[in-house]
Amino acid sequence: MKYLNYFIQFILTILCFIIFKILGPNISSSLSGKIFEKIGPYFRSKKIIHSNIKRAIPNIEIKELIKMTNLMWNNYGRVFAEFMFMKDFRYGTLAQNIEIDGQDILQNIKSSNKQVIFISGHLSNFELMAMHLEKSGINLCAIYRPLNNIFLNRLMERIRKKYICKNQIKKGIGGLKKLLLLKNKNLSTALMIDQRVSEGILSNFFNEKALTTTIPAQLVKKFNIPIVPIYIERKSGLKFKISVNEPIYFSNDTSIKIITDELNKTLEKMIIEKPDQWIWSHNRWK
DSSP: OHHHHHHHHHHHHHHHHHHHHHHOHHHHHHHHHHHHHHHHHHHSOHHHHHHHHHHHOTTOOHHHHHHHHHHHHHHHHHHHHHGGGHHHHHHSGGGGGEEEEOHHHHHHHHHHTOOOEEEEOSBSSTTHHHHHHHHTTOOEEEEEOOOSOHHHHHHHHHHIIIIIOSOEEESSHHHHHHHHHHHTTTOEEEEEOOSOOSSSEEEEETTEEEEEOOHHHHHHHHHOOOEEEEEEEEEETTEEEEEEOOOBOOOTTOOHHHHHHHHHHHHHHHHHHSGGGBOTTSOTTO
């Protein structure tokens, strides 16, 4: 029964993607955003979303809470539609819609031929980070969490490898081995640090403990390399801004716990900039 449901989801997604291709990126992104505003609450608990938002913004008024939730779903829907146009974001007319702040930092990283760890969260259209890094000439591998739906995951993996980053690393033990192999070949790493994980360590996140990945901290300790935070913002519609921050260096004696705590603080600042563009539906504090 599970695989039948997965296959039905796959067929519906393919149909949506076909319609998106016909309608074009502008209409598709806007339409999908509006649809997700309507259907999103049926798939994720509004109670969990509101509880999560209040952790970060305790004094938020109910009117703003509802507005933020709707805008979150709108952004989520837009990302879904925009996935079909990653080729256009990388090679086509949509590339000019991406403003870059800190391209000189990427150029320095490329010229020095040294590894770094790029981090961000599921903000705005988060897929644009790895895409732009690889497009800028960074030797890169990107860590991702495979979808539960095996049919959809194959499709998404194919698009990611073709238009976002060719070196895709699955989360898990097997992926970690591949990651270390690529690190030994001098590849940088890109990953989102905001997913709820079953492993990791408890780290402060908006003043509460949340299980947080230690992969960035482990790579810092093993390879003695810096971390580069990247903030992605949807300015309006299909217009984005990617801000590349200066590398953060940690001394050799800095603990994994301290590094992880500092990265969560960095993530908090990103989220508070545009809280309606972060995915609040996942319970990081469970």
